[in-house]
Amino acid sequence: MPNYEAPGVYVEEVPPLARPIAGVGTSTAAFIGVADRLDPADVGKPKKFTNWTEFANFIKGAAPTDTTPIYTTANRTLALAVFGFFNNGGTACYVLPVAAGDMANLDPSLDKLKPFDEIAIVAAPGVEPVARKVQIMTHCFNMQDRVALLDGVKLPASDSTPADIYGGPMPVGGPATPDQFSYGAIYFPWLKVFNPLYVPGGAEPELIDQPPSGHVAGIWARVDAARGVHKAPANEAVLGIVDLERPIDKDKQKALNPDGINVIRPFGGAPMVYGARTLGGKRNGEYTYLNVRRFMNFLKESIDEGTQFVVFEPNNPALWQRIIRSVSDFLYNQWRDGALFGETPKQAFYVKCDAETNPPSLRELGQVITEIGVAVTKPAEFVIFRIQQTTGE
Incomplete structure (x- = not known):
């Protein structure tokens, strides 16, 4: 205690009993795709962009001029995907440009994304083989902090068969624990957009098909910013497109939705994303819905980063109370924002860190165990109104 000699007001700094946990970002995407004309030093290296202008200047190549076109036949799919990302509400993305041959095996490229902790979405626009899709999902499963955003097959044998749209046999069974399929979401059909290489009278068509x-x-980024990652990114308009490669009606969607094929459908105005399931749908159990998977990723990453202060602290009841206070305050804010289900915080979550979760045997190993339970809000996917006629008496 300081020794005060003269009367007066004294201000002291004291450490807080609980340190606030800040939510991590959830909308930074990573795109892997073919790009030509780049400096060889830029190929195979992830680069971050925060707006379309930055990327457009980059994709022009090693020696850009004002007259250098942004698009070429080789880089068009990747460039249009990045444009679609920013046009629909994206604010930051990493782009990993590769040579065409590198798309045959994505594992080396995916390994280069591991150091970038802020990445929460991984996509390789236009990639159709199941083996490549599984590689992306496995990467996300191993990282535990990101989700694979996959494209359906452009021209499947049948647009009412999930396996044809996925490109191979659908995942079956119901895993006791989450596996890589709960870390993936697939969308269908492809989009029709204006061809930036179109010239009247030229060989290029005016409209081309673009993976979604x-x-x-x-759209994920837009919903995250407006509502939060707990909100299912569905019933949202796809901006900057002309049409869909093919229309999907309600009856066709009935055959696709249970297996987690997220359909984009026309509704008079702009086509809408009308699905929010992980690949495999109900076989993923608690992770049937995409927003649940992404929200749990968000919780894990936020709590992990926000509680680093406990490392090397004395493992005693005082530390346990600090952990409980920090995590509970964070979860209370999530409940208040509508991410957790319950009329009261007690119904929505609990945090347990005491002598029961931390017996002497674990303390001797230097471990602190905290048990957390949350009731995540599920989307109202099926809205049912029951109407009956009365006599008015």
């Missing part, structure tokens, strides 16, 4: 993953990633 870039545009959908922007």
